[in-house]
Amino acid sequence: MAPPPSPAAAGVGADVSRSPRPAVAYPPTVLIGAGAWGTAHLRTLSRLGALAAVVDPSPAARNAAVAATAPTPVAVFETLDDALRGGVPGGLTAAVVATPPARHAVDALAALAAGLATLVEKPLAVAPAEAVAVVDAAEAAAGGTGAAGRGDGSGGHAGRGRLVLRVGHLTQYMGVVVAAANAVRAGRLGRLLRVAAVRRNWGTFRTAESALWSLAPHDVAVGLGLLHAPRPGGEETPDGWAAGGIVTCTGHAGVTPGVVDVAHVEVAWPGTAAAVAAAVAAAPSKGGVGDNTVADADAVADAGDFAGSRLTIDVSWAHPVKERTTTLTGTAGVLVIDELAAGGVGTLTYYAHTAVRRGGIVAATTAQPVVLPLPSPGAGGGSPLEAELREFLGAVAGVAAAERPRAAAVPDGAQGLAVVRVLAAAQASLDGGGIPVALPGGSVGRCSATVAGATADSRAVATTAAAAATSPTVARHPPPMPAYTAHPTAIIDADPPPVIGAGTTIWHWAHVASGAAIGAGASLGQGVYVAPGAVIGNRTRIQNGVSVYGGVTLGDRVFVGPGVVFTNVKHPRVGVPRRGEWVPTTVGDDASLGGGCVLVCGVNVGAGAFVGAGAVVTRDVPADTLVVGNPARAVSLVGPAGYRLAGVNDGEREDEKAGDDGRTNPAIERYECTVTGKRYLRRAGGRVVPEDDGVDGKAG
Numbered sequence: 001m002a003p004p005p006s007p008a009a010a011g012v013g014a015d016v017s018r019s020p021r022p023a024v025a026y027p028p029t030v031l032i033g034a035g036a037w038g039t040a041h042l043r044t045l046s047r048l049g050a051l052a053a054v055v056d057p058s059p060a061a062r063n064a065a066v067a068a069t070a071p072t073p074v075a076v077f078e079t080l081d082d083a084l085r086g087g088v089p090g091g092l093t094a095a096v097v098a099t100p101p102a103r104h105a106v107d108a109l110a111a112l113a114a115g116l117a118t119l120v121e122k123p124l125a126v127a128p129a130e131a132v133a134v135v136d137a138a139e140a141a142a143g144g145t146g147a148a149g150r151g152d153g154s155g156g157h158a159g160r161g162r163l164v165l166r167v168g169h170l171t172q173y174m175g176v177v178v179a180a181a182n183a184v185r186a187g188r189l190g191r192l193l194r195v196a197a198v199r200r201n202w203g204t205f206r207t208a209e210s211a212l213w214s215l216a217p218h219d220v221a222v223g224l225g226l227l228h229a230p231r232p233g234g235e236e237t238p239d240g241w242a243a244g245g246i247v248t249c250t251g252h253a254g255v256t257p258g259v260v261d262v263a264h265v266e267v268a269w270p271g272t273a274a275a276v277a278a279a280v281a282a283a284p285s286k287g288g289v290g291d292n293t294v295a296d297a298d299a300v301a302d303a304g305d306f307a308g309s310r311l312t313i314d315v316s317w318a319h320p321v322k323e324r325t326t327t328l329t330g331t332a333g334v335l336v337i338d339e340l341a342a343g344g345v346g347t348l349t350y351y352a353h354t355a356v357r358r359g360g361i362v363a364a365t366t367a368q369p370v371v372l373p374l375p376s377p378g379a380g381g382g383s384p385l386e387a388e389l390r391e392f393l394g395a396v397a398g399v400a401a402a403e404r405p406r407a408a409a410v411p412d413g414a415q416g417l418a419v420v421r422v423l424a425a426a427q428a429s430l431d432g433g434g435i436p437v438a439l440p441g442g443s444v445g446r447c448s449a450t451v452a453g454a455t456a457d458s459r460a461v462a463t464t465a466a467a468a469a470t471s472p473t474v475a476r477h478p479p480p481m482p483a484y485t486a487h488p489t490a491i492i493d494a495d496p497p498p499v500i501g502a503g504t505t506i507w508h509w510a511h512v513a514s515g516a517a518i519g520a521g522a523s524l525g526q527g528v529y530v531a532p533g534a535v536i537g538n539r540t541r542i543q544n545g546v547s548v549y550g551g552v553t554l555g556d557r558v559f560v561g562p563g564v565v566f567t568n569v570k571h572p573r574v575g576v577p578r579r580g581e582w583v584p585t586t587v588g589d590d591a592s593l594g595g596g597c598v599l600v601c602g603v604n605v606g607a608g609a610f611v612g613a614g615a616v617v618t619r620d621v622p623a624d625t626l627v628v629g630n631p632a633r634a635v636s637l638v639g640p641a642g643y644r645l646a647g648v649n650d651g652e653r654e655d656e657k658a659g660d661d662g663r664t665n666p667a668i669e670r671y672e673c674t675v676t677g678k679r680y681l682r683r684a685g686g687r688v689v690p691e692d693d694g695v696d697g698k699a700g
Contacts, residue, residue, distance in 0.1 A: 010456040026393040027093035028052035030083055030116070032107050034061040037121060038098035042068060044386050045096065050090060050393055053083045080110050092116055094164075094396050095391070101209060105130035107585035112137040117396040119389070124167045124216040124416030128495035135413035138165035155445050158290065166392045168418030168536065171339070172407040173387040175374045176346030177222055180328060180337050181408035183372065184226055188350065189330025195223040200319035210260040211424060212251060214566045215315035220265075220419045221313040224327060225409030245269045245311075245439045247496070250425035254318060259578025262316040265426045267439075269309050300466045335372075348372045375406070420569040426517030433582075434535030437496050437515055457695060484518075486510075498530070501538065507597075516548075521555065523561035533582070537589070551582035551601065558587050561595035568601045589625065592642060597632075606687065610638045624688040637671060637688055639680055645671035648679070 006240045030053040031041055037058070045051035046069055053075045062076040077083040083092065095111035097104055097120045105125035112120045112134070141163045171177055184192055197219035206214055246614040251263035321424030324339035333353040341347040382390070387405035394404040409415060423554040425437040435607025484504040486492055492506070493514040506512065508526040512612035515532030518524075522536055525544040530536065540554050543562040551568040554560065566585060569578045587598055588607030593599070605611065606623030615632040625640045637645040648670040671680045671688065679691040 008041075016487065018457040021699060024394060024397055024399055025398050026050035026119075026390075028088065028090055029094040029096060030055055030080070030088070030092050030111075031065075032056075032080060032095055032097045032111065033099035033103075033121075034058075034065045035098065039064070039068065039390070040385060041096050041098050042074075044383070044389055046074070048386070048389060050094075050389070052090075053077060053088045055080050056593070061184065069440070080107070082116065084114055084650070094393065098123060098168075101213065105134050108134045109137055109430075112141055112163055112165075115141065115163070117392075119392045120416070121168040122221070122416075123213065124413070124419050124459065125420050126213070128421050128424050131417045132330060132495070135165065135417050138163045138413055158697050164392065164395050165413040166388075166448075167221075167396075167413070167419070168388065168413035169218065169409045169419070170384050170388055171218045171417065172225060172409055172411050173384040173391070173405060174339065174346060174408075175335050176339060176348050177326075177350050177374060177408045178406050179374050180326070181226055181334055181348070183335060184328065184330075184346070188333065189328060189333030189335060192227060192309060192328060192330045194310045194312070194327070194329040195226055195326065197223060198314045198323050200314065200316040200324075201322040202320055203317055205255050205317055207256045207259055210251075210253075210263070211250065211315045211317050212260055212265070212430065213261040213423060215317065215385065215417055216265060216313050216423065216426070217264065219313045219315070219326065219347070220311075220422050221411060221415060222408060223267075223313065224415065224418055224422070225411075226328060227309050228409060236348065238402070243523070245424035246436045247429055247439060248434055248436050249429040250434045251430050253650065256577070257581065260430065261318040263314075263430070265311075265313040265315075265422075267311040267422060268622065273436070281394075293380060294408070314409070345374065348374060406494075409523065423494060424514065428496065428513075428532045430516075432515045433551070435517060435535075437498050438499070493551075514629055515550075515645050549582075551584045553586045554583065554589060555589035557590050560593040561593055561597070563596045564593045564597040567599070567600070590640070608638065608640065609644060637682070639673045639676075639678070639688060641673065641676060642673040642688075643673050645680060646674050648672050 012385070026048055027050065029045055029050045031038060031045060031051060032055045032607070034042055034054050034192065035058075036058040038061075042051065042054065044063055050072055051069070054062065055077050056062050056065070057078055062078070065076050066073040075083070075088055077087055080095075080170035091115075093116065095114075095116040096119045097107045097118060098653050099107050099121075101121075101123060104120050104123065105127075107642040108118050108120045108124070112430065118138070120134070123131075124134060138518070176502050181655055183189065199215050199219055213560065219497070225563045235571065245267045246269075246653075247265065247267050249265045249332060251260035255261055322340065324338040326339075328335040328337075330353075332352075334353055335349070336349045336544065337346065337347045338349070350370045350372055352370075353365065355362050355364040357363075382405075387407075391404045391407060391410070395401075421439055425439055429435055429437045429646050484500045484502065484506065486506040487510070489509050489510050490506045491509075492498065493512065495515050498514055498516040499517045500506075500512065501522065503521040503621065504523070505526045507528075510524045510526065510528040510530075512518065512524070512530045514531050514537075516530040516534050518530065518536045519538035519540065521539040522539045526543055527545045528542050529547040531549045534548040535553040536548065537541070537554050537556035537558060539556060540558040540560070542548065542560040543553075543564075545562055546560055546564050547566065548554070548560075549566050549568040552566045568582045568585070570581075572578060572581055576688065583601040585601050585603055587599075587605045588609065590607055591605050591609045591611075593605070593611045596613055597617065598612045598616045599605070599611075603619045603620055608624040609621045609624045611617055611621065611632065612626065612628035614630070615628050616630040617627065618631045621632070622634070623632050624637050624639070626636050626644060627634050635644075639645050667683070669682045670691070671678070671682065672678070680688050681691050682688045
């Protein structure tokens with residue numbers, strides 16, 4: 001039976017408004033991981049009468065668990081297998097996983113395989129594939145612990161006959177967040193356009209987990225939950241849990257190299273102008289007939305916000321002032337969640353601000369803020385963590401959803417997977433210098449680069465994808481375009497997918513990672529690897545055994561010979577993370593890189609240049625120049641056909657002279673191809689062009 005509520009837990013902002021609490025015999029639960037956050041679970045599970053065992057490989061952690069549960073110490077074990085092999089009287093029904101994030105998926109899969117309903121601390125996993133495996137395991141589990149472990153099929157878990165799976169998105173259980181979700185569902189904001197979260201403080205500085213993965217999961221979960229909330233009238237947000245969104249992320253690692261301390265994440269969902277116009281027209285309006293009323297002037301001025309919902313998140317543990325706010329902007333007003341106000345209970349403030357557009361003029365109005373009431377903490381109170389555990393354990397025990405603590409959006413496996421997908425896409429964008437990365441699902445999720453035409457210069461892919469994310473004229477279902485071709489042995493990351501243009505061919509055992517961008521008509525040979533953040537142009541051909549790392553940009557029609565070596569770090573050390581210190585390398589259009597050559601990161605190879613086989617390039621290569629040797633040195637110019645050019649002295653050289661405008665024109669140099677005999681011109685510092693094309697400095 002659940003013990004009496006703890007008076008010390010009252011008034012901390014959780015929605016535990018059921019009073020009195022139902023008398024529930026919570027199922028015997030094993031805590032896997034008794035570290036810093038695990039100890040909070042230990043105390044709360046013990047208070048609820050659900051703690052049956054603790055598993056931790058550390059003797060110190062096990063001893064601390066015994067001491068914390070005296071005078072009736074909990075059973076402790078080194079491994080889950082030990083706990084399952086008859087070590088707990090009456091057996092186990094549920095598990096709480098509070099190990100380090102890198103072990104979340106492994107430990108959750110072990111618990112699910114043992115037939116245990118499972119709550120996993122955030123994030124559900126550190127890679128989408130791992131998160132998918134956990135969700136699938138919960139849904140496919142057979143046998144096991146019977147109705148208790150499988151729950152009652154309500155409240156957001158997988159359903160009858162499937163193990164209950166929850167993710168520790170704790171903020172979903174804060175009363176102020178629950179109240180905000182209720183306001184959104186009731187239509188108080190009209191159509192929700194934007195959710196903007198800020199979570200900043202000074203410390204704790206981590207060295208193995210970035211601020212993106214440590215702090216942002218809370219706000220990604222809340223943001224997706226609010227955007228996913230049913231619209232007025234019961235209609236759900238069109239793309240469901242994050243599907244079809246486009247993610248961008250930038251950040252900075254200032255304390256520990258390679259570990260981001262500050263991150264800014266944006267997730268945008270495209271939409272048609274007609275759909276947005278209809279939604280705005282249907283929303284509550286304070287303007288005249290035919291006016292579009294939105295929550296603030298920015299929502300009018302920024303057409304991107306009309307094109308679809310947007311989630312923005314700013315996180316930092318290197319900020320001198322502690323902030324935890326979320327701003328919800330809709331067509332009928334603004335809600336501001338302040339988690340830290342009122343002694344940590346939080347406040348929810350509504351602003352009925354409007355901005356009415358009449359023709360090209362925007363008239364903004366303001367109204368007095370209204371502080372909205374929050375759910376009562378009830379007779380016994382309770383923390384968000386207690387509410388989270390009571391909801392999970394209640395679901396396992398078969399307690400009806402109406403009798404369990406409410407959440408803004410129950411953090412089940414689907415939500416946990418969506419959060420991991422957004423974080424992984426943000427990481428891929430961050431690794432790629434802020435490039436847009438498409439989430440799976442929806443038309444944009446499948447072919448984001450082709451939404452606005454991927455046949456353009458692939459170096460504009462990022463701009464194209466960003467425009468697709470915000471343009472009000474982009475169709476949600478773009479015209480069909482030819483797909484790329486990949487050999488069955490090739491690996492194309494799917495979660496999130498890379499950008500690959502139409503007509504591109506990917507051969508045996510090649511691997512294109514999330515966050516890579518490849519133009520149209522390109523060719524990747526056997527064993528080619530394209531890393532997150534790499535950009536490859538249209539019709540570029542890469543021969544066998546080449547790795548194109550993040551920070552490398554190849555222009556259009558570039559030839560990359562077999563075994564060419566790219567680098568992206570100047571001073572690599574195994575023990576020193578360098579992820580945030582990539583040095584970019586650029587290869588211009590129509591350049592050729594001979595087999596086995598090495599490009600030391602930071603160099604620019606000019607358009608039309610030719611790097612000889614085995615050369616080691618340590619400095620920039622001018623356009624239309626042939627370089628060979630180690631270190632590479634210039635030996636001649638090359639023409640468009642790739643052959644050497646020889647200087648021509650036929651008395652027609654035009655020396656530097658003053659033009660009609662009084663300015664000095666550089667000398668014009670004349671060359672002849674040593675193979676074809678074709679004549680070329682070059683103005684000093686310009687490109688080599690066929691003689692018939694003149695000397696405007698452009699390539700022929």
